[in-house]
Structures are given as structure tokens and as C-alpha cells.
Amino acid sequence: MSVKDHLIWKASTVYKRLADAYESPVTMDKPVCFIDTDSDGKLCVQQSALQILQQIQQPVVVVAVVGLYRTGKSYLMNRLAGKQTGFALGSTIESKTKGIWMWCVPHPTEAGTTLVLLDTEGLGDVDKGDPKHDTNIFCLAVLLSSTLVYNSRGTIDNKAIMDLRYVTELTECIKVKSSNIDDSSEFVKFFPSFIWAVRDFTLERKVDGKDVTEDEYLEFALKLKHGTSRRVMEYNFPRECIQKFFPSRKCFTFPFPTAKEKLSCLESLDSADISSEFLKVTDNFCKFVFRDSSVKRLKDEYTVTGRVLGHLATTYVDTISSGSVPCLENAVIAMAVIENEAAVKVGLQVYQSGMEKLKDSFPLELKAVSSEHQDLSSTATQAFMKRSFRDTDGKYLKSLEVGSVCLFRMVVNH
Ligand SMILES: Nc1nc2c(ncn2[C@@H]2O[C@H](COP(=O)(O)OP(=O)(O)OP(=O)(O)O)[C@@H](O)[C@H]2O)c(=O)[nH]1
Ligand SMILES: [Mg+2]
Numbered sequence: 001m002s003v004k005d006h007l008i009w010k011a012s013t014v015y016k017r018l019a020d021a022y023e024s025p026v027t028m029d030k031p032v033c034f035i036d037t038d039s040d041g042k043l044c045v046q047q048s049a050l051q052i053l054q055q056i057q058q059p060v061v062v063v064a065v066v067g068l069y070r071t072g073k074s075y076l077m078n079r080l081a082g083k084q085t086g087f088a089l090g091s092t093i094e095s096k097t098k099g100i101w102m103w104c105v106p107h108p109t110e111a112g113t114t115l116v117l118l119d120t121e122g123l124g125d126v127d128k129g130d131p132k133h134d135t136n137i138f139c140l141a142v143l144l145s146s147t148l149v150y151n152s153r154g155t156i157d158n159k160a161i162m163d164l165r166y167v168t169e170l171t172e173c174i175k176v177k178s179s180n181i182d183d184s185s186e187f188v189k190f191f192p193s194f195i196w197a198v199r200d201f202t203l204e205r206k207v208d209g210k211d212v213t214e215d216e217y218l219e220f221a222l223k224l225k226h227g228t229s230r231r232v233m234e235y236n237f238p239r240e241c242i243q244k245f246f247p248s249r250k251c252f253t254f255p256f257p258t259a260k261e262k263l264s265c266l267e268s269l270d271s272a273d274i275s276s277e278f279l280k281v282t283d284n285f286c287k288f289v290f291r292d293s294s295v296k297r298l299k300d301e302y303t304v305t306g307r308v309l310g311h312l313a314t315t316y317v318d319t320i321s322s323g324s325v326p327c328l329e330n331a332v333i334a335m336a337v338i339e340n341e342a343a344v345k346v347g348l349q350v351y352q353s354g355m356e357k358l359k360d361s362f363p364l365e366l367k368a369v370s371s372e373h374q375d376l377s378s379t380a381t382q383a384f385m386k387r388s389f390r391d392t393d394g395k396y397l398k399s400l401e402v403g404s405v406c407l408f409r410m411v412v413n414h
Contacts, residue, residue: 026056026104026114026306031087034102034118035140035317041130042321043140045314049102053313056306059295061107062116064141064192067151068163069095069122072199075266076151077119079282080289081105085267087119095125100140104306109290114306118145124163136320138166139173143316143326144309147293148192148246153199156221156251158235160198167241175327187245190328193293194246197285201253218251250292252285254278299332302389311335332390339389340396347384347400348407351376355411366412373408380404 034049063080065073074087074097081087081103090096100120107113120141123134142148152160176183176190196218205212207220222243224236242249257266257278271279296304304312315331354376358369384400391397 031101031103035100043317045317050310053306053310058114059303060114060116061293062145062296063147064118064145065149066141068124071153073151077117095122145192146296149195151197178327193248196251198253214251254281336390343384343387344400347380348403350383351380351404
């Protein structure tokens with residue numbers, strides 16, 4: 001092998017090793033706390049969760065569950081993880097999950113993709129001090145997920161829809177652009193798809209005496225009333241928001257999982273003790289989520305990896321904690337800076353390791369060194385391109401080039 005071939009091979013090995021490290025799947029055997037409340041009552045992202053996300057270079061499908069407390073959310077998330085236990089379940093009337101918990105598992109049906117499950121604190125617990133807290137948790141679930149599961153118990157009646165009143169607050173809690181105009185019509189481009197999971201559903205699914213599907217049942221419940229009276233407008237408003245912000249909707253109605261006396265030990269029950277109809281709906285629900293939930297994407301179809309999800313969570317949580325309104329476009333700009341700086345670093349690392357090897361073959365003619373410089377620069381650029389994001393004016397690519405030339409000069413003058 002010539003010196004040149006050897007160097008190209010070396011540089012591409014370094015690049016491949018870096019790329020492999022980025023793309024290998026990460027498996028967590030149990031969930032961790034992702035977003036919590038600090039001693040001042042402010043939301044904060046847990047460093048340990050960020051460290052896990054940092055290692056996930058695969059695209060992520062993010063499924064978040066929200067809903068009133070004590071409605072079986074954590075149990076359902078464990079089913080999506082394919083596990084009997086994991087997210088902690090509560091067996092008392094007190095709410096159990098606090099903040100947002102995260103569990104990253106290899107996607108069961110999409111190779112090369114990680115499924116991130118987000119289990120959130122139950123909404124509506126009157127013991128909470130800060131009335132804004134529930135809205136913040138709801139907003140974060142919307143902002144971070146690609147599929148949002150709204151979990152409720154009983155039927156989709158007016159109360160259940162009023163319990164989802166957080167959707168009506170989204171226009172005040174999320175902005176697409178930093179300007180002050182109402183840009184909620186653009187939410188739909190960035191918002192997750194929506195699944196309503198109705199638990200302990202005991203009624204017959206009939207509308208006007210006719211059997212209806214679960215989806216038809218949901219659409220019937222979301223139907224608007226005619227009229228302009230205050231009562232009609234109050235009735236319609238949450239329904240309009242759900243329809244407008246979440247055009248992709250799906251519904252699953254789950255029967256009681258087991259006999260009442262066994263509910264408190266549901267997670268340790270044998271499948272023989274769980275109703276076959278409940279198992280069937282759960283299976284359909286999981287299959288639908290695995291098949292239809294898309295990878296999380298940002299503006300310009302940019303694919304979110306675990307690492308990027310960590311940046312996003314930090315940006316949104318910092319914004320909310322500072323009392324400002326999270327802005328989708330600002331978050332993308334902040335993330336582009338972090339990713340592009342890291343992309344320059346990766347590119348320079350590839351270039352530098354190639355040049356270090358070249359030094360072993362010195363003395364060499366300047367022409368030979370220049371030619372190696374060209375080859376290494378192109379490998380470094382490839383590594384940069386793989387990670388960079390929206391470097392539209394080429395500012396970061398330029399800084400990679402400048403950095404490589406500096407390193408080249410240092411080697412030549414040595
Ligand atoms: N009736 C009924 N109980 C369930 C169902 N799924 C889980 N449970 C039980 O309800 C209790 C609460 O379940 P969790 O999954 O912890 O509920 P959660 O919504 O996560 O509760 P919070 O974290 O407090 O908001 C546990 O005892 C579960 O075994 C269900 O479909 N129906
Ligand atoms: Mg829970």
C-alpha cells in the first residue's frame with residue numbers, strides 16, 4: 001500500500017469509527033427521569049438523561065403520553081416498551097409520575113431507529129402548587145414528541161374534552177416564529193400526530209343506533225355545534241383546537257383490563273389473568289404506534305436524533321423556566337449553532353488524525369503533502385456534512401477549511 005493509500009485508509013477508518021460510535025443503538029434497561037422540577041419549582045433537564053441522549057445518533061420516534069393523573073398512562077407506556085414493568089405505577093390515589101420520564105429502546109420494527117417513550121406527570125392533581133405546571137408539561141410533550149397519546153378514562157364526553165383544555169392554551173404557550181403575530185395556523189407543520197386512548201371503556205360504540213369504529217367515535221365526539229351563543233362557542237373551542245392542531249387523529253377504546261380486585265397488581269399479573277379483549281386492543285395500539293409513528297422532524301424536514309432531542313429539550317425547558325414562550329424557529333436556530341460547531345470539531349478531528357499519521361512518513365515533498373491535504377480535507381468535509389445542519393451561508397464549512405489550513409501550515413512548518 002502506498003503512503004497515500006495508507007493515509008486515506010487511516011482517515012476513513014477514523015471517520016468510520018466516529019460514525020459507527022454515533023449510530024450504534026443505545027438500550028436502557030429501565031426509564032430515567034428526563035425533566036424534573038428543581039428546589040425553586042423550576043423545570044430542569046436531568047444531566048444523566050442528556051448524557052444518554054448524547055450517545056443516540058439514530059433518528060428517534062418520540063411517543064409521549066399525557067392525561068389526567070391515575071389513568072394508567074405509565075402502564076400503557078410499559079406495554080410500548082414491550083415490558084411488564086419499567087415506568088413506575090402507583091397503587092394509591094396519589095399521583096405517581098413526577099415531571100417527564102424517558103425510556104429509549106431500539107425501535108421494534110424499524111431498524112436503525114430508536115423509540116423514545118416519554119411518560120409524563122398526570123394532569124389535574126389539585127395538590128400541585130403551580131397552576132402553570134400542567135400546561136408546561138403538556139406543552140413540552142407536544143413540542144418533543146412525534147406522536148402524542150392522550151389517555152383518559154371512561155368515555156369521550158364533554159368532561160373528557162374539557163380535561164384536554166390545555167390544547168386551547170397552546171396558542172399562548174408556543175410560537176412558530178419569534179414575531180408577535182398569531183402563527184398557530186402553522187402549528188400543524190410541526191405538531192405530533194394524535195392518539196386518544198380511552199381506558200375502561202364499557203359502553204357500546206354506537207352512534208344513532210349504528211355501530212361505529214373507534215375513529216368514528218372520536219370524530220363524533222369532536223363534532224362542532226351550530227350557533228354563536230357563548231355556550232356553543234365554549235363547547236366548540238377545544239374541539240376546534242384539537243381538529244386544527246392535530247389533523248392526524250386515531251382512537252383506541254380499551255376495556256377493563258382485569259377484575260377490579262386485581263387492578264392494583266396489574267403489572268405482576270399473568271396474561272391469562274388479563275382480559276383477552278384488552279390484550280387485543282393493546283396489541284393493536286402498539287402495532288399502530290410502531291407502524292405509523294414517524295421519526296421526529298423539525299423545520300425543513302430535518303431529522304431529530306437522540307442528541308438533537310436533548311438539545312431541543314434543554315432549549316425549550318430553559319425558555320419556559322425563564323418565563324418566555326418557546327419558539328420553534330428559535331429552537332432550530334439554537335440547535336443549528338450547537339450542531340454546526342460540533343460538525344466543525346468532528347471534521348477537524350478527522351483531518352488532524354490523518355495529518356498526524358502523515359508526519360510519520362516525513363520527510364516528504366511539499367507536493368506530496370499538499371496532495372494529502374486535499375484528500376484529507378475532502379474526507380473531513382464529508383464528516384462535517386454528515387453532522388452539519390442548515391449551514392446555508394457556508395459559515396461553518398468555511399471555518400472547517402480555515403482550521404484545516406492552519407493545521408496544514410503547522411505540519412509543514414514543523
Ligand atoms: N382501571 C384500570 N386501572 C389500570 C389500567 N391500567 C393500569 N391501571 C392501574 O391503575 C393504577 C395507576 O396506573 P398508572 O399506570 O400508574 O397510572 P398513571 O396515569 O401513570 O398515574 P400517574 O403517574 O399518577 O398520573 C395502577 O394500579 C395500575 O395497575 C386500566 O386500563 N384500567
Ligand atoms: Mg404515571
